[in-house]
Amino acid sequence: MPAKKYHHGDLENALIQAGVDILFQEGIEGLSLRKVAKRVGVSYAAPYAHFKDRQSLIAAISTEGFKQLYTTLDAAAAAHAGDPKQQLVEAAWAYIQFAMQNTAIFKIMFSGVLEKEKDYPAFVEISHKTFERVVEIVRACQDAGVLRSAPPELMTVSVWGQLHGVISLALEGQISHTVLDRFTIREIVSFGIEQMSLSKT
Amino acid sequence: MPAKKYHHGDLENALIQAGVDILFQEGIEGLSLRKVAKRVGVSYAAPYAHFKDRQSLIAAISTEGFKQLYTTLDAAAAAHAGDPKQQLVEAAWAYIQFAMQNTAIFKIMFSGVLEKEKDYPAFVEISHKTFERVVEIVRACQDAGVLRSAPPELMTVSVWGQLHGVISLALEGQISHTVLDRFTIREIVSFGIEQMSLSKT
DNA sequence: TCTAAAATCTTGACACTGTCAAGATTATCC
DNA sequence: GGATAATCTTGACAGTGTCAAGATTTTAGA
Secondary structure, eight states: OOOOOSSOSSHHHHHHHHHHHHHHHHOGGGOOHHHHHHHHTOOTTGGGGTOSSHHHHHHHHHHHHHHHHHHHHHHHHHTTTTOHHHHHHHHHHHHHHHHHHSHHHHHHHHSSOSOOGGGOHHHHHHHHHHHHHHHHHHHHHHHTTSBOSSOHHHHHHHHHHHHHHHHHHHHTTOSOHHHHTTOOHHHHHHHHHHHHBSSOO | OOOOOSSOSSHHHHHHHHHHHHHHHHOGGGOOHHHHHHHHTOOTTGGGGTOSSHHHHHHHHHHHHHHHHHHHHHHHHHTTTTOHHHHHHHHHHHHHHHHHHSHHHHHHHHSSOSOOGGGOHHHHHHHHHHHHHHHHHHHHHHHTTSBOSSOHHHHHHHHHHHHHHHHHHHHTTOSOHHHHTTOOHHHHHHHHHHHHBSSOO
């Protein structure tokens, strides 16, 4: 068991993980550089050896979130290879669940807490990769006649945009109780996908 | 011309307006109670006579944003009375434009900066009213056979969710350039609405 | 292996923030 | 007019992000 060393060893990842933990426990408000540092047991300025500033830490946490989201989506799709429509539905549901179970991280990923995404190549790469993965699923649906023919990226923005919009509004409490009292999120999402589908299952 | 009085006269609204101005000029980062107070020419603790805390000011600004959004949507719909589909398209476009022209306020309204919406009755009221206005437009579309028959609120969440999702992703830079290089936001939105429409125009 | 450079971490400092308490000033109402 | 309430100011405190200077450790080159 190593005693406290001057050098942490893997402070960068430790800080990211501590940030994730804080997000889970206290939400976005509780996330500060100093608190993250304290939680890891390191002085308040130590993070600056690894992150340029606060935004940079947030970018790293977001990147981590996207990695997890990508893995989840990919797994959901892979579990239903050969059935494009089911792939779409389950990937969509995985997206929703990720958002509901990791609300604080989801918001950081998508709700403008991160200001200049372009400055963070790793973030851009994984978020693009995630989008492309969804495009694949959508393209398969189009090939199978589940979704109508159109530029796949455009169709993806349309289908995924709806999904994203519904869950975003739900997380913000912006969906009327006249709806939430009568329909579950899953039903709302299913309805949305059926809306856009050609073949009914 | 009144010289500086000890009592401002209408500090509450002045603070809200100053907050809006700061949002336009500096974005969300620049919004602080002390800066708002300074801009109005009042001491840093003066706002506490009108707003319980920072969240309360943000709630007031969001409420103001919703009032404006409602007016805009209502005007767009009223301009096309008798043509439900056009009402939907133009209201949607008004929504998009509001988001693009008032990005910072839009984000505050919808992106979780405000934590406990329920604590602010005025906010809840106007946001519900706005939702209901959209439901009316959607219902008219259903009656006219433009949108399929379904519970209007559910259909509204679906249609409006898509709109909201697309513009949210766009504002966050999450829409791939392979899409944005080929399609305008208006085209994307139109595509989305056509997706859900029964009758093609 | 020894040493110079680089990486990492600590402490000190500064400006800024939200918030409260105590008191000053002004408006309101009986 | 005088009491009460509303409004505003100043002082204070704990947190915050960030930088600079220096301490410590690792790494790399000879």
